[in-house]
Amino acid sequence: MFKQLRNIDTAFQHIKRFSLFLITANVLVLCFCIWKSYSLVDEAQNRVHILYNGKVLEALASDRKLNLPVELRDHIKTFHQYFFNxxxxxxxxxxxxxxxxxxxxxxxxxxxxxxxxxxxxNNLISANISQEITVDSIKVDVNSSPYGFTCYATEKLVRSTSTIFRKLVTQGQVRDMKTQTDNNPHGFLIQHWETLVNTDVDPKALKP
Incomplete structure (x- = not known):
């Protein structure tokens, strides 16, 4: 009889350990399935389909924070080109x-x-002068909004008899408007913009 009881107790211990193992395995599988589901949903949300020349193409959307410095510099550069060209x-x-x-x-x-x-x-028009700008570099502070910036550029004024170069330095802040439009594709707005330096320079000084 004692032998039967020991066999029953041993069998119960085996069943208990097997049950605990099975429950633990089920919990791990369930956690993995939940994590995988969220990963697939997040991946699907970051997948964008675009229509190009009648064909559906797939593109991946990235976090805007990763592209923020690039977008800010492009917005600032575009503004200066429109304003000074x-x-x-x-x-x-x-x-x-x-x-x-x-x-x-x-x-x-x-x-x-x-x-x-x-x-x-009026002077540019009457003297038939064209003005071009080359943005050399743009420093942007992305640590706090609005984002402060300093733009370093070179102006080139071309007239029939001569060409003049000017050093241009401007500064300001960029505010995120949270809204993108055809006229403002990045959705930023330059504010408190001012010119710090706009002086003639020797063309030889511009050569590397």
Missing amino acids: LSPDEKAIQAGITKALYLADESAKQAYDNLREQGYY
């Missing part, structure tokens, strides 16, 4: 300035009004 044509100047003002606040509008009142644009 000027042809000796009133309509062309107005078209570029209009595009630039979509990317900045009233500080840019005030700078434009000042240049217009000083006759800057």
